[in-house]
Amino acid sequence: MPIQPLGSEKLYRGSALNGLDEECKSTKNLTPLDEIVGQERAQKAVEFAMSIKEKGYNIYAIGRNGLGKRTMVLRYLNRHEPNGNAVPLYDWCYVANFDDTRIPKVLKLPAGTGITFKKEIEKLMTRLVKALPLAFDNEMYYSRAETLKSQLAKKQESALLTLTSKAQTQSVSLSLTPQGEYQLVALNGEEPHTEESFAALSEAEQQRFEQAIDSLEVELRGIVRKLTEWEETYSDKLQKLDEEIALEVIAHVIKALKDKYKHLSEVKQYLSAMQADMLDNLDIFLGESEEQVALAYAALEKKMPRRYQVNVLVNQDDHKFPVVVEESPSYHSIFGYVENATYKGTVFTDFSLIRSGSLHRANGGVLMMDAVKVLERPYVWDGLKRALRAKTLNLSSLEREVTLSGAISLDPEPIPLDVKIILFGDYETYRLLQHYDPEFSELFRVTADFEDEMLRTDESEQQYARFISSIVNDNNMLHCDRKAIARIIEYSSRQADDQNKLSLHSADIANLLRETNYVAKSSNATMIRANHVEQALQNQEMRVSRLKDHVMQSFVNGTTLMSTQGDKVGQINALSVISTSDYQFGAPNRITATTAYGEGQVFDIERSVELGGNIHSKGVMILSAYLASVFGKTAKIPLTTHLTFEQSYGGVDGDSASMAELCAIVSAFSLQPLRQDIAITGSMNQFGEAQPIGGVNEKIEGFYDVCVIQGRATGQGVIIPQSNAHNLMLRKDIVEAVEKGEFNIWAISHVTEALELLTGKPADEQDGENGYSSHSLFGLAQAKLNALRR
DSSP, X not given: OOOOOOOGGGSOOOOOOTTSOTTOOBGGGSOOOSSOTTXXXXXXXXXXXXXXXXXXXXXXXXXXXXXXXXXXXXXXXXXXXXXXXXXXXXXEEEEOOSSOTTSOEEEXXXXXXXXXXXXXXXXXXXXXXXXXXXXXXXXXXXXXXXXXXXXXXXXXXXXXXXHHHHHHHTTEEEEEOTTSOEEEEEEETTEEOOHHHHHXXXXXXXXXXXXXXXXXXXXXXXXXXXXXXXXXXXXXXXXXXXXXXXXXXXHHHHHHHHHHTTTOHHHHHHHHHHHHHHHHTHHHHHTOOHHHHHHHTOSSSTTSOXXXXXXXXXXXXXXXXXXXXXXXXXXXXXXXXXXXXXXXXXXEOOGGGEEOOHHHHHTTSXXXXXXXXXXXXXXXXXXXXXXXXXXXXXXXXXXXXXXXXXXXXXXXXXXXXXXXXXXXXXXHHHHHHHHHOTTHHHHBOXXXXXXXXXXXXXXXXXXXXXXXXXXXXXXXXXXXXXXXXXHHHHHHHHHTTOTTEEEOOHHHHHHHXXXXXXXXXXXXXXXXXXXXXXXXXXXXXXXXXHHHHHHHHHHHTTSSOOOOSSEETTEEEEEEEEEOSSOEEEEEEEEEEEEEESSSOEEEHHHXXXXXXXXXXXXHHHHHHXXXXXXXSSSOOOEEEEEEETTOOSOBOOSTTXXXXXXXXXXXXXXXXXXXXXXXXXXXXXXXXXXXXXXHHHHHHHHHHHHHHHOOOTTOEEEEEGGGGGGOOOOHHHHHHHHTTSSEEEEESBHHHHHHHHHSSOSSOBOGGGOBOTTSHHHHHHHHHHXXXX
């Protein structure tokens, strides 16, 4: 029985949308899907990881770009409030540590109260800045201060008067010099002695004066010490008075805050410490030193003294689970940093210049990042592992870690960390991390593996239609009618390269819908129809097909030699796929085989000149093994074969031409011509069985296009492996050509079937004990080989 070509119904699987109600006329009648279609496995992994609070259950989401990994996770987190188990969320603030300014303190406040607390402190400071100067600018304060001052003056006056009187009895005066020093001088009556008058005195008189002055000086020094002590006592009393008055004002103003936050011990302690510090730094409020006040208020917001500001690092919404997506995961953007300020040429920093990172904002929730971006940025991966291991967030200066500089910096108190990290990446990055970082498996114990495709059933088509509806609704597009939905589903099946599967590459579908929506709106349509989808697909093809047009032009002008009619010995049309970054297309290649007397080797010219890849070389070795099993069971094959891809000047890899190569060699052995109007693609094993290959649709379309260029003829077609039949989702024009009998596609399971189609002769027909029959292809080849052996 000759092998029959496939019917047109097997070349394309249309979508009847049997899973949708008859009444459903467009996406307007469909409930949008609030999850990503076909990713149940990945969704269960995310659910599992989110429900476990122990350390290390972070997620690595695997899959190529465009599968909707991030969208699925975000939708899941928004739909299933993971904070339903009442994990408390907090606001985190940094405040001054009045004991050690280099180590700012952390304040943990209930979610949503951080900004309120900051404003309350600002309001408190605004009141104190006005109230404190007023408390010291009234008659009562002046009166009490004056009393203390007069008490000091009286004591000083009394002590000095006593000494003055005693000195006068000894004819010595006590006076104050212009420099502010006390001086004892001997008197000559009412006037001080001059040098001459003092010298005129008797020696005994001079000696008496000197002894008296020495004695009085000893007493004077004692009095001066007392005066200093009394002044210190006065200063202490005055300070105590100031503190008493300030304390009355501060305690009155701060009492309400202390009562409000009495249930939060950390806040209560901070308020008490702040109160004590204000009493020690009253000059900031009273403005006694302009320089000090200016420095104290040197800030972007000059509302209040810097040391009493509250730096709200994280302000959480108490009703919303924090989900942060970090697009640019640098060290500073993740872990935060400390800014510097400049005042009169001096660079300084303090706790109010600490800035939060995405880990701070995601604390208590989820932080999502791209794995490759994390690994690309210096020090980020190590910092992330350190934070996850310690479950704390240390805001250490990156500059201090990576340089030997001893620059002064802050060392803020660490913040407790409770966060789930979700990394998005591909398989290659995942394997590299597993292989080179032993800590990776400990910290990322859950893998969310995203599928590339799903089974195509009536139910999954219905789900896919709802998925299309969700894209339409989310992007405010025109609605798709029933035929447009079916065409998009068929396109998805073509993307999956399988009639029985649908592609889950949601980015492709979203892009197609956007472009289709543009086409529909450009033609003033009110709804997206199937012809708009076709037009969008043609537009896509036109934009990316420059290389294909260039390759096909070489068949038009005859630059690439190709026969699509007639027959030829040792020459066959094989099929290959050429790929660019965003497009792939099929193009036929001529393979030729020549023979010469030799030892039975098959010389792969591509391999010899290092243009053939390892997989191609393996394919040649496999077909050599099959040849040996057919023709060399009892004696060596007395021919050497040279095999090549004609006009191939780039690399050749893959084993999808191994059946074509074998057919060319058998033709050269038997001297039987091969049909040039048939192209073949397919891999084979050592037993000659046809094995599936990739890109079958593009390969068929590529040969069909060359046939159209060179002139169509009845009988043209393509041979493919039977195992590739389910991959067929061919262009409409090829399906129509097959339906009219103008083009054929044969699906085979063994290379001998291909040989029979290409030569019109039975390939391995047996003749009893004599082996292959004399009119079979293998028989003819064997006879020629036996003649050479003789």
